[in-house]
Amino acid sequence: GHHVSSQRMRSRRRELRTRHDITSFAPQFISIYESLTPSEEEKEKQKQLLQSLEKLIIKEWPNAQLHLYGSCANSFGASSCDIDVCLAISDGEIDKSKILLRLAEILQSDNLQDVQALTRARVPIVKLKDPATGISCDICINNILAVVNTKLLRNYSQIDHRLRQLVIIVKHWAKSRGVNDTYQGTLSSYAYVLMCIHFLQLRRPAILPCLQEMQPTYMVTVDGIECAFFDQVQKLEHFGSVNRESIAELLWAFFSYWAYHHDYANNVISVRTGGIISKQSKDWTRRIGNDRHLICIEDPFELSHDLGRVVDKFTIKILREEFERAAEIMQYDPNPSVRLFEPY
Ligand code: GTP
Ligand code: MG
Incomplete structure (x- = not known):
């Protein structure tokens, strides 16, 4: 009797969470987000x-x-x-x-x-x-x-409040798990923000547009680089509202994208184009000097700049294991909003 029921328990626990199930955790994530934002x-x-x-x-x-x-x-x-x-x-x-x-x-x-x-x-x-x-x-x-890319990031955050929630929670996760340190071969906060923007650009329906593909309303040339994008974001405040996904669903999908779906061997994420581009097209297929391109995140303005260049063959494993751990927790853990942030 005992044996059968514990087996049934186990199989129930491993049952896939649905979108509906995961959304019941949204209030917990929102309150973590609120406790992290500055007064x-x-x-x-x-x-x-x-x-x-x-x-x-x-x-x-x-x-x-x-x-x-x-x-x-x-x-x-x-x-x-x-x-x-x-x-x-x-x-x-x-x-x-x-x-x-x-x-x-x-x-x-x-x-x-x-x-x-x-x-x-x-x-x-x-x-x-x-x-x-x-x-x-x-x-x-x-x-x-850096001042101009800060403006781009801020303008994105003004379009849909879920971006700010996602970034603040992902950064908190990355700091708790020790994967937010470029000196140790993991990713900068700036890289995580670009990953979140890119992820929301690719939701269907999309939650964020691609501001650099729209008619530019803001243009500056800095160090010979033309920076141009649409910055009248108050006109886009309903852009993402057709998509009703909760912060809990988005976190779940974000981690499972980086754990199971991203093609690390061939792809580069690009906020500039609002899509995926190939490593081939950027000539990021081999190690040059210290730049290894094991996870590729294109800077929106400095196009030869890969924010993933600091990641090496050891830290890519650590990163991917952390994405998988987070995805598993979002999928199966009874208390995802606690376990996700456990110190490593
Ligand atoms: P926290 O200090 O961790 O809260 O995050 P932050 O948003 O200040 O990010 P971070 O310290 O990683 O970077 C500060 C700024 O430097 C970013 O917002 C970018 O504007 C700029 N920056 C430009 N290129 C790079 C780069 O290659 N690495 C980093 N780390 N920052 C860059
Ligand atoms: Mg900083």
Whole structure:
């Protein structure tokens, strides 16, 4: 008796969850999402820090501008995240290291903490911490492409609220599972955002359009790269509403796409085209230098830039195992909203 019933239990547990079943978990995921989003108070503190930095900087470089970029400006930041700032100085040829060192000097004498100039990093920056708010901040110079891609990401998030939910939950999962660290050979937050946008572009009916394939209303040329896209997103606020999928269904489908359906050997995901393109067409079929192209995520503007280039033959396994684990949990686990985020 016991044996039979436990077998029946087991087979029931392994029964495939349906769309309806999975949607019953949506409220749990929504409340996790809500607990992760920054408060108005926090946003206000960030703004104040930016303003005080602006005052300091304008004194030294009257024509300079400060731009926020990264997660504090693209709407995909969780609470207590650091802020990324770009100092735009337009006067022709400049010596970035010299400016960063001078900037560090200025900030230090204004009582900011832990001021540090990292002039030899891939993206040279000054780091600092504001003692009043505890907010940490990285300042880079003339990284205008990052400011523009931040705008693209933010504009996508304004079209359908499910993108922000999906990204914040996926980032939380990636951080909990240790797969959000480019220094360790896993993916950056920026890469995860592109994966989520791409995924929602490919839902049927689509939840997001492809802004770079539409008639452009925003155009800039940065470092010789033409960046053009449709940015009047308030006109697209009902775009995704025909698709009624819940956040729980989307998470389930997102993880199963990356676990079971993505063609790692041949395909590149491309937010720019709103579709899949071939590795062949980009000449990303072999290892060149340190770039391996084992998971291919095209940057929307720097077309030769593969955000997956940091992934190597060991970390691709780790990543894919984590996608499979997440997909399994979404499919079978009685408590997916707990198990998904268990520390590794
Ligand atoms: P968290 O700090 O983890 O909350 O996320 P974030 O959105 O700030 O992302 P991340 O620190 O990965 O990147 C900051 C910004 O740098 C991104 O929003 C992009 O605008 C820009 N960026 C451009 N190219 C790259 C790249 O190759 N790698 C990374 N990491 N960032 C890039
Ligand atoms: Mg950041």
